[in-house]
Amino acid sequence: MNKLGAIIAVAVCVLVLLNISTVFAFLFLLLKIALVVGLLALAGFLVFGFIEKPETRLPPAPTPKGEAPTEPVFEKPYFDAHEKGREGEEKVSAILQHMGWPALHNVILEDDRGLTEIDHLVKAPWGIVVIETKNYDGFISGSSTPGVWKQSFPNSSGVSYRLFMDPVHQNYRHVCAVKYLTEMENVQSVVVFAGRAYASPFVHHQVVRLKNLERVLRKRPESFAYVDKRELEKAWYILQQAYIANAGRAREHIDELRQRFS
Template sequence: MDKLGAIIAMAVCLLVLLNISTVFAFLFLLVKIALVVGLLALAGFLVFGFIEKPEKHLPPPPPPTKDEAPAEPVFEKPYFDAHEKGREGEEKVSAILQHMGWPALHNVLLEDDRGLTEIDHLVKAPWGIVVIETKNYDGFISGSSTPGVWKQSFPNSTGVGYRLFMDPVHQNYRHVCAVKYLTGLENVQSLVVFAGRAYTSPFVHHQVVRLKDLERVLRTRPEGFAYVDERELERAWYVLQQAFVANTGRGREHIDKLRQRFS
């Protein structure tokens, strides 16, 4: 009887252990499922979360041909007047800078060893000079197969139109070089601000600042930018103010030289 009782007791213990193992296996399966679902959700956020969504989804832009040239498209409203849209964007940025109360210059012509260049906004920050290039785009903005060139795609009467334009980050680098050349200051930051409703590819998204984020970005000192001596910053700002006054009225000259360069 004692042996029989021991055998029964061992059998009961074995059954209990098997049930516990089954419960743990089931719980482990649930944990694995939760981890897989969480990883899929995280991957979806990383892929789609940084893409700014448009109000309406646009069809994909036509792929560039091998010999594609930056042809002028037939613009439809609201794309017909790029100059007017650009000016509206600059006015929005100017309003934010005025609200912040930081010293700023707008539509500044500077001349360095490479000639004249026009800057949308110069801002004197506590740690240096900020050079702002403003773009007021609609549609979809992406990179292109050509380095230094971006693409704007937009709906028109035939489906989808597009135009190629100079990468504004590259364009603003030219402005930064002019500021450094004239002032000798190293703490010069480049910002490309998107003031329009365009949505962007991930490639473009990480290189531009949205209008709604501009004040926050300006109040954040860039990594690696130490505060400069106040007298040095004041001297650099004075040089820029003097250049701004001296080059006022040379806009036509600048435009004519650009036409000669790209004609």
């Protein structure tokens, strides 16, 4: 009986030890799984966390109503030397030169409303393209005021912002001036973002990123019919003559803007 009891006791001890080792093995397996998942998550953050995704980034928190100025503070590009704006225009000019399409830059036109300045005019095979270039940083979104967009920047106290004229609306004025002078209907408006700004979905669908400009220009708008070559040449000649005639009216145009924004 003593031997039988000893054998039973030894068997029980062995079973207990086996159960304990099984438990420890299971816990060790869970630890390894958790470690692998953690390393994969860290690698994913390092790889994808620094890739900018302007179109999917969430907009900043809405500005409290009390912070909005009584009237919009519009951008006045002619009153200060905007080096960044010129850099953006130079980038667009380089793309147009690479494409080999005839182009005019910084064109002042006069219509029944006065003078207006256009960043770039391009003669495409199917018509005239009017390009407005913006070289923004920060986050660009719409606002509660029609024809006004908002540029937001994070800072230590939250988010600062400024309001400026909607460049799509601004370029519509340029398109109207081109149509007024040339009497041509095939005039396309293109607003180019040449900077690093993020954009809300509302803004994103109305502008063209610099890297996509050539692809967009080479695609004829579906609503545009093919234009007669002689009509296109005539329109381009009119714009060339206006460009030459108004080259010295920059100061006059600035004075008009000062009166408009004063």
